[in-house]
Amino acid sequence: MNMTIVSVGPDIGSKELLETIDRDGCAIVRGLASTDSMDAVARDLDPFFANTPNGEGYFVGRRTKRMGGLIVKSPAARRLVAHPLVLEVMDAILGPHRGAYRLNLTQAIQIHPGEPEQILHKDQELYPFEHAGFECMVNALWAYDDFTEENGATRIVVGSHKQPVDRQPRPDAVCQAVMPRGSVLIYLGSATHSGGANKSARPRTALTFSYALGWLRQAENQYLAVPPRIARDLPESLQRLIGYAIHVPNLGWYEGQDPSVVLQADTAPTLAARDYFPPQLEQELRTYYETRLAQ
Ligand SMILES: O=C(O)CCC(=O)C(=O)O
Numbered sequence: 001m002n003m004t005i006v007s008v009g010p011d012i013g014s015k016e017l018l019e020t021i022d023r024d025g026c027a028i029v030r031g032l033a034s035t036d037s038m039d040a041v042a043r044d045l046d047p048f049f050a051n052t053p054n055g056e057g058y059f060v061g062r063r064t065k066r067m068g069g070l071i072v073k074s075p076a077a078r079r080l081v082a083h084p085l086v087l088e089v090m091d092a093i094l095g096p097h098r099g100a101y102r103l104n105l106t107q108a109i110q111i112h113p114g115e116p117e118q119i120l121h122k123d124q125e126l127y128p129f130e131h132a133g134f135e136c137m138v139n140a141l142w143a144y145d146d147f148t149e150e151n152g153a154t155r156i157v158v159g160s161h162k163q164p165v166d167r168q169p170r171p172d173a174v175c176q177a178v179m180p181r182g183s184v185l186i187y188l189g190s191a192t193h194s195g196g197a198n199k200s201a202r203p204r205t206a207l208t209f210s211y212a213l214g215w216l217r218q219a220e221n222q223y224l225a226v227p228p229r230i231a232r233d234l235p236e237s238l239q240r241l242i243g244y245a246i247h248v249p250n251l252g253w254y255e256g257q258d259p260s261v262v263l264q265a266d267t268a269p270t271l272a273a274r275d276y277f278p279p280q281l282e283q284e285l286r287t288y289y290e291t292r293l294a295q
C-alpha cells in the first residue's frame with residue numbers, strides 16, 4: 001500500500017487527481033488558493049473566531065473552536081467552496097447516475113495548542129448504512145495555516161476507503177497532511193482520518209467544505225445557515241449547491257415547487273404543485289396515464 005499522501009501542484013488536471021483519489025482515498029493539491037485569497041478569508045473569519053468558544057464534546061474537541069455558516073461569514077470563502085478543480089472532482093465522483101450533489105457542511109476548525117489527536121473516523125459514519133459500493137461524500141479541507149506534523153495536520157490512513165473503519169491502525173499506517181497554507185486535502189467520506197494533536201504554540205486552522213449526494217440529509221442545515229434573504233444575492237450555481245434547487249425525483253420541494261422560488265418572491269407562492277421526475281420516468285408516467293385515459 002502507498003503510505004504517503006500524494007501531493008500535487010495546482011496545475012494538476014482533474015483526471016490525474018481523480019486517479020489518485022480513487023486509488024488512495026485522498027490527495028493534496030498544494031497552493032491551490034493564493035496567499036492573497038487566504039488572507040481575504042482570514043480577514044473575514046478572524047473576528048468570528050475571536051468570539052467562538054471552544055467545543056464541548058470529545059469529538060469536536062475541547063481545545064478546538066468550530067464554526068459553520070462560512071458562506072455567510074466569509075464572502076471570500078465562497079470562491080473556495082466553488083473552486084473549479086474541486087467541483088470537477090465532485091462532478092466526477094458524486095455526479096454520475098445519482099443526481100446532483102449538494103454542500104453537506106462548511107466548517108472552520110481551529111485546533112488550539114494542547115488538543116490531543118481526534119479519534120480516527122470516516123465522515124460518512126453519520127449515515128446509518130454500510131458502504132453502499134459508491135461514494136456518497138467527498139470533502140475539501142483547506143489549510144488556512146501551514147499544516148505541520150507538530151501543529152496537528154489532519155491524519156489520514158491512505159487506502160482506508162476500501163477497508164472497514166479501524167480506529168487503532170498500526171501507527172505507521174497513519175499519514176499527516178503536511179501542506180502549506182492555501183493547499184487543499186481532498187478526501188472521500190469513506191477515508192479514515194482525524195484531526196491531529198496540536199503540540200505547537202499556535203492554533204492550526206482548517207476550512208472544510210463537504211459535498212454529498214443530494215438525497216442525503218445535509219449535516220449543516222444549509223437553509224438556517226444561508227437563509228433565503230442572503231441566498232437571494234448569491235450566484236445561482238452557489239444557490240444550487242446550497243440546496244435551493246429541486247433534487248429529481250421529488251426531493252427538497254417547497255409548496256410543490258422547485259425551492260428556488262423562495263429566492264424570487266417574499267411571499268409564499270400560490271403555484272400549482274408539480275412533478276419532478278427524470279425524463280425516463282416522466283415518459284413512463286405519460287405512457288401509463290395516456291393509455292389509461294384512452295380506455
Ligand atoms: O481538523 C481536522 O484536521 C479534521 C477534523 C475532522 O476530521 C472532523 O472533525 O470530522
Ligand SMILES: [Fe+2]
Nearest residue numbers: 122123193194
Ligand atoms: Fe472528519
